[in-house]
Amino acid sequence: MSNLVIVEHDNNEVAAATLHAVTAAQQIGGDIDLLVAGENCGAVAEAAAKIAGVSSVKLADDAKFGHHLAENLATLIVDVAPGYSHVLASATTFGKNVMPRAAALLDKAQISEIVEVKSPDTFVRPIYAGNALATVQSSDEIKMITVRTIMFEAAAAEGGSASVEVIGGGADTGLSSWVSQAVSNNDQVDLTSAKIVISGGRGMQSGDNFEMLHKVAAKLGAAVGASRAAVDSGFVPNELQVGQTGKVIAPDLYIAVGISGAIQHLAGMKESKVIVAINNDSEAPIFQVADYGLVADLFEAVPELDAAL
Amino acid sequence: MKVLVCVKRVLDPQVKARVKADGSGVDLANAKMTMNPFCENGLEEALRLREAGTVEEIIVASVGGGKTEETLRHGLAMGADRAIQVVTEEALEPLAIAKVLKQIAEQEGVGLVLTGKQAIDDDSNQTAQMMSALLGWSLAAFCSDIKIEGDKATIIREVDAGLETIEVRMPTVMSADLRLNEPRYVKLPDVMKAKRKPMDKIELDSLGLDTANRLTTLQVEEPEGRAAGIIVNSVGELVEKLRNEAKVI
Incomplete structure (x- = not known):
């Protein structure tokens, strides 16, 4: 088995959510590679390589990945995914946006927001607003997964020494472009990680x-x-x-x-x-x-x- | 421009889902069903685009069994021009739904697809993204504001950090977030009018698509409940308990 985890980041730092997805990959078992796609994001790849348990980091550094638009990023995932048994991302708006697009291009189902790994092909996910838990078994040769971060501990951000491999990024689909982002008040404590x-x-x-x-x-x-x-x-x-x-x-x-x-x-x-x-x-x-x-x-x-x- | 609005029939959001005793799924027998709330947001946006002159015709479509027609009739009563039901008694996964609706979008020659961002039954949040991939169109997911101008649309998206503005090339697939609009209430005359609007039924098998499920549901169970807590009588008692009993502050 081999896992590819799509790294969420802001071109400067690895998002905490990704560390939880790495833990889900550890529970699945096998090698764990990370994909860092962004613009001027070499520092992210360096940091990702230090995450405990990671074998290698693939870095696609290109302006067309700068804002993680779904179309270009999904195309890249489709290029990189073959050969992996599992492709994972955190179930944040980042992962929810891009992963189903990549899954459909690969003609694979997506298993959304897993909360437990039962075995490499069997996962538990909440349905009906968490009023029921479904245990599902996947028959796809590549399992496309988003991970509910709170249900998996964060992997250690330090301790690994993975290699970084620079990869190409394919053509720009030109389907969308980023305009701006209005971020909520930065001096407030982050809701998702607050104690x-x-x-x-x-x-x-x-x-x-x-x-x-x-x-x-x-x-x-x-x-x-x-x-x-x-x-x-x-x-x-x-x-x-x-x-x-x-x-x-x-x-x-x-x-x-x-x-x-x-x-x-x-x-x-x-x-x-x-x-x-x-x-x-x-x-x-x-x-x-x-x-x-x-x-x-x-x-x-x-x-x-x-x-x- | 024609628009395809994809809608799903789901358990009413006010009703608590009950797991069947044999663990095979959620018991929907005799349960109150409704149009998925986010799909209503998608349809409402299509109606507003038609009122603004951007859209000429609204087709509302759904994939499902006999009673799916009720949900489509609700869409017609809201104001859609006609409906398409792709008939199957099987519960298809989002990938299969996306394949079916992609084919409908192409057959109808629509320039825009609108969906809800998420169905509140299986909480997959996949169909719009998958349709955009299969159509080779741009993707505008989790929209809270939409402006279409010629061959481009400017979208404000709800993301974890706040609001992101992107520009997408038309045609596109958009998924509606809750703040996109407030869906209108249906009046009785609209319900009567909806009965006379066209409703096409297409058998799933006639489309010739691979819609086989990739996931097998082994078990559905209720999550462990939380143990009952206590009622405190004052703010002072609450702070004392949080400090000394729960030790969380």
Whole structure:
């Protein structure tokens, strides 16, 4: 067996999500090669070569990969994939965008968001917002996989000494071009890797009221998240969304404020180690998954929490 | 320009999925079904493009068994011009669905395909990306804003870090994210009108495609539930428990 892991990066650093995909590859077994495609991304390849357990790094350094557009990157994956038994990427918007395109070009199924490796051809993946777990066996000779990062530990970023091989990148498809990116506030803690997350729901009533959560978050070193209802209501941007179609996270502590606990939201946070729910409706389903529930008006409880920390 | 909107019939998002006792799958017998919410976003965008004069005809298509027609009728009631049901009782995987819908897109000569980004039943998030590959078209996945101008479209995409703007060459395949729009409500007269709109039925076998599944589902089970927690009576008690019992702050 041999695994190819597609490295997610910003042309400077390897994304943490990739380290989790490497662990999934380790569990599958066999050699692990990494593919780094980007522009002026030699430093990424050097860093990738140090990841524990990696045999070799293939580096495609070309302007057409600079922004990881799906069309050119999928074409590259199709060139590199033959000979590998497994091709993996993290189930982030990066992996979700490019991997199915590559899989279809290879005429292979994709196994989305695996949470467990049962054997080299059998995987567990959540369906129905995580209300069911399906064990699926693949008959494809190349298994195209995205990995739910929270369910696999991060591989050690140091300790490996893989070789770096420079490869060509094929022609530019010219189908799309990158224009710009608006990144959310950089001084905030990253939602996907935060140890503590405090999220607000529809009960927050406005975007301004999220300031209360930011104050608590600053004291705890926490990230701020939101339910889909809060995003739908326009309180906060979508990148804060935790849930089935947003981010799936598993912090040590998750504090749900004014969140009723729809199954779509639970899908994104129920692997958290400790869950706290603050809601004025004692019947809210969030209390069924909470380790500590507080039935209270959030507009009194949150400032009180802020003062107590 | 013609647009193909691909939609899926799924378990209603408000209904909790129940696993069958024999572990063979999720029990959908007598369950409330609906159009996948993200597919509604895709269809709504097509309707707005038609209202803006960018699109002339909207074809709504789905792959599935008998009751798939209900979902397509809902699409017609929302405002699609006609519907195509590719009839099969088998549950096809995204790759096979993409092959089928690619063929429909080519037969109909559409210049745009719109889908939801993800179906809320199997959560695969694959079909739009796969269709773009098979058609050899550009891909605009997870769209929250779409502007089509001539042979190009400018797209704002929802990505993990925030919003990414890209430009794609037309024709293209777009998948809708939740903030793209707010789907309209269907009124009773629209439901009546939808009954008279054309609905083509095509047998899957007549397309001559390899739609064999590549995955075998060995087992479906419910995840382990969380143990019930406790209700605390005050913020003070909560902070004390988090500090001394859970030791997480």
